[in-house]
Amino acid sequence: MKNALALDVIIIGAGAAGLAALRELDRAGKRVLCLEARDRIGGRIATVHDSLSPIPIELGAEFVHGRPREIWEIAESAPLQLYSCMEHAIQVRDGKPQTKADAWLQVDRVMKDLEAAVESGREQTFSEFLAQFDYPADVKELATSYVEGFNAAKADVISIASIVKDQKAADAIDGDRAFRLMNGYDSVLHWMLQGICDLDRKLQLNSQVRAVRWTQDGATVEFVSTQTGAVQKISARHVIVTVSLGVLQAEAIRFEPEPADILHAAKQLRFGEVVRMILRFENAVWEESGDFAEAGFLLSDEKFFRAWWTPLPVRARSITAWSSGPGTGELLGMPKAEIVKRAIQELSHILSMRERQLNELLRAAYFHDWHGDEFARGAYSYVPAHAMGAREALARPAGNTLYFAGEAAETNGHSATVHGAIASGRSAAAQVLL
Numbered sequence: 001m002k003n004a005l006a007l008d009v010i011i012i013g014a015g016a017a018g019l020a021a022l023r024e025l026d027r028a029g030k031r032v033l034c035l036e037a038r039d040r041i042g043g044r045i046a047t048v049h050d051s052l053s054p055i056p057i058e059l060g061a062e063f064v065h066g067r068p069r070e071i072w073e074i075a076e077s078a079p080l081q082l083y084s085c086m087e088h089a090i091q092v093r094d095g096k097p098q099t100k101a102d103a104w105l106q107v108d109r110v111m112k113d114l115e116a117a118v119e120s121g122r123e124q125t126f127s128e129f130l131a132q133f134d135y136p137a138d139v140k141e142l143a144t145s146y147v148e149g150f151n152a153a154k155a156d157v158i159s160i161a162s163i164v165k166d167q168k169a170a171d172a173i174d175g176d177r178a179f180r181l182m183n184g185y186d187s188v189l190h191w192m193l194q195g196i197c198d199l200d201r202k203l204q205l206n207s208q209v210r211a212v213r214w215t216q217d218g219a220t221v222e223f224v225s226t227q228t229g230a231v232q233k234i235s236a237r238h239v240i241v242t243v244s245l246g247v248l249q250a251e252a253i254r255f256e257p258e259p260a261d262i263l264h265a266a267k268q269l270r271f272g273e274v275v276r277m278i279l280r281f282e283n284a285v286w287e288e289s290g291d292f293a294e295a296g297f298l299l300s301d302e303k304f305f306r307a308w309w310t311p312l313p314v315r316a317r318s319i320t321a322w323s324s325g326p327g328t329g330e331l332l333g334m335p336k337a338e339i340v341k342r343a344i345q346e347l348s349h350i351l352s353m354r355e356r357q358l359n360e361l362l363r364a365a366y367f368h369d370w371h372g373d374e375f376a377r378g379a380y381s382y383v384p385a386h387a388m389g390a391r392e393a394l395a396r397p398a399g400n401t402l403y404f405a406g407e408a409a410e411t412n413g414h415s416a417t418v419h420g421a422i423a424s425g426r427s428a429a430a431q432v433l434l
């Protein structure tokens with residue numbers, strides 16, 4: 001195979017991880033090609049720029065969690081403007097705002113006990129952990145919603161050791177603060193492509209990889225044009241696979257031979273589901289009730305959408321509804337109009353406003369079906385109890401040929417994030433360059 005190698009590296013996928021690897025390898029002078037199945041870059045970063053909205057609409061990643069250097073260094077050198085989000089959270093039970101301390105403070109208490117449990121050597125699911133404590137019912141409910149919402153995970157599946165590992169990694173970068181990119185998350189992607197000469201030759205869109213045949217000396221990648229159906233093959237010394245965990249688990253790419261340990265690790269991990277809807281109104285309807293005028297987050301006990309967030313500190317007219325919990329499964333695969341209907345019903349209960357009034361004021365609903373999207377097949381990854389080590393196994397190369405990168409293969413507690421995906425893409429590139 002050695003003589004026939006056309007390239008040094010083929011990267012599969014042009015999300016945050018793939019583009020980070022492309023940039024590093026190109027700068028190191030490698031002959032590199034990034035193949036992307038969609039007609040756009042970014043993967044689970046999908047920013048909509050709508051002239052009717054004063055802020056960019058994020059269908060995928062929105063927040064920069066803390067101050068990860070992978071994003072802040074880009075923001076500094078681009079330069080891009082980051083602004084701090086309003087954290088103040090109000091818990092709403094049965095349509096009534098609760099007057100207790102900021103809801104996050106109640107969750108903090110549980111997270112401290114969780115850390116102590118893990119430090120004493122305990123490993124179990126979050127539900128099993130909660131069952132051993134006698135917190136008030138509303139605190140248990142809020143903590144469960146937080147863990148499920150933040151991690152896109154099922155509380156009776158997710159590992160407490162993984163939650164604590166991620167929490168510690170987040171604490172080290174000021175992770176309890178959230179920031180947004182003023183011009184949208186896609187501005188980070190565009191920066192990553194800057195300075196790559198001859199980009200059209202190095203980044204090929206509409207190219208869906210179907211098979212990777214590899215040996216210790218190199219690999220041949222087979223891909224199909226999603227526009228013409230034409231099938232092509234190209235060979236390289238190394239291949240970096242950055243497709244989502246959902247795509248890997250669905251075996252949408254055939255590997256010959258199968259890297260058994262890696263695919264086993266992919267099956268051990270879980271790929272969480274999220275339904276996220278951004279509703280733009282004629283006016284900021286939640287500000288009409290004095291209770292919510294300054295709230296960053298509304299944490300509800302409704303069936304489907306348990307977290308809502310406002311654009312504060314920016315005064316804009318859109319609000320985000322987030323579903324990642326017990327009700328989410330019912331929403332998956334539902335037509336958009338039906339999901340909007342449920343979001344409006346629940347918002348009407350939270351704000352004590354009539355559904356009809358909200359419908360009259362509704363101007364747009366923005367939504368991407370990540371579950372039905374064949375190039376994502378879900379939202380982001382998490383670790384089930386007793387599967388610590390699966391991310392590390394996923395990130396371990398097969399020979400010196402096949403490397404797996406992307407948010408699920410990040411091993412330092414920053415998985416499931418954009419900065420984790422960038423770090424993982426860079427780490428795979430660095431291993432190739434050794």
Ligand SMILES: Cc1cc2nc3c(=O)[nH]c(=O)nc-3n(C[C@H](O)[C@H](O)[C@H](O)COP(=O)(O)OP(=O)(O)OC[C@H]3O[C@@H](n4cnc5c(N)ncnc54)[C@H](O)[C@@H]3O)c2cc1C
Pocket residue numbers: 012013014015016017018035036037038041042043044045059060061062063064065207208209210242243244247252253274276370374375376378379380405406407408415416417418419421
């Ligand atoms: C709704 C939602 C909200 C989120 N919110 C946040 C947030 O606020 N903050 C945060 O940090 N993170 C957030 N995330 C997570 C973050 O978006 C991801 O961790 C990150 O973008 C993953 O990047 P990646 O490169 O690993 O994977 P991807 O972005 O999935 O990139 C993989 C690429 O591979 C391509 N591909 C798939 N199959 C093939 C194939 N056969 N051939 C060629 N190409 C293929 C895909 O099209 C895609 O472009 C969110 C995710 C979702 C879904």
